[in-house]
Amino acid sequence: MERIRDDYLRELLRVYFIMGSPNCYQASEAVLEAAIQGGITLFQFREKGKGCLQGEEKLRLAQRLQTICKSYNIPFIVNDDIELALEIDADGVHIGQEDEPADAVRIKIGHKILGVSAHNLTEAEKAIAAGADYLGIGPIYPTTTKEDAKAAQGISFLKELRQTGIDIPLVGIGGITASNASPVIRAGADGVSVITAISHAEDPKAAARLLREAVLAGI
Template identity: 65%
Template sequence: MDSEHVRSLLRVYFIMGSVNCRRPAAEVLAEAIAGGVTIFQFREKGPGALTGEAKLNLARELQGICRSHSVPFIVNDDIDLAIAIDADGVHVGQDDEPAQALREQLGSRKIIGVSAHTPEEVRQAIADGADYLGIGPVYPTASKDDARPVQGTILIGNLRKEGVSIPLVGIGGITADNASPVLAAGADGISVISAIAGADHPEAAAAAFARLASR
């Protein structure tokens, strides 16, 4: 996957599952895309998350919305689901399958993202063939019960100073009010869960991020 194309997709990266929404997920996603979301990750995890056929059906519904707006649909950590619905890619954490194994299963045209929290994890993910890295958590977050220690924008900034050119997206507690330092440090985009999924007006929330990311 061409890195410059991936870089352009990461500007406003929306991550969501049914447990993150107060309204039907399909409504929230459609409004968020209208506001300027550039890539979407289906993350169906946590207490009350859907499983089995219900999860598959929701994935297909949300994928259909993404496809109708030419927004890439990424699946979090479920390679079987990604293959079953021919998703545009997969995002994995450090405890999941390495990018190299995913690439062998998905092929060269799919997007593979990896969460990385240290320089060592970054180097390994790059060596394994990741297309982009999710770096964080930048700020405190309540969206993930397994979040690592907060590290601010230090790692993003250091990676760029060292000449690491792989597309990077910041994640963790990012809001429209604190997103600018993440982008200034060298992130190509910002990924958010609750700041859009939990907003009263997802379209307006997404639009605020889109304005920041296009500066």
């Protein structure tokens, strides 16, 4: 497997859905399938938070969601859990600044997709040097999904990264909805990543479709 191309990855990042069982009001499998039908382009399994599954139950849910993604040809990314990602042969992993160092993760996963969260220029440059394929930038807007989230920084950091000459694929995260997604794209992001904008929606398919429309409008 060769290293993923930037142009292909930019397309994958357009509507990036992140979810685990604690985020859903409906069955996780139903939410994911509806979101795919609505137009998401990439999926990240993030089983964290109060009531999250552990061990064998987490593994089985990951496998069920991965099967759905495969049936629609949607790449399956695992948040933080490198061992799980390798066990199920996921398409990649996403790590934060508090997780294992990116260069160590790159060695473990080979040419799988590696996403890294970055909150300032130093973190971004370090992640790129360590082999990140894309950066998750945020939180763009205030969010309550992640309890330890940093202060929202708006779209200014996205603009700063692009003005500095950094051309790695970027995805914005944090408080993004269909109503505020377009400015994130115009500021320099290739796509948006969301959790509750889809997982808490009464109609996840419609929510995903509206997000996709907003992203495309910003390009």
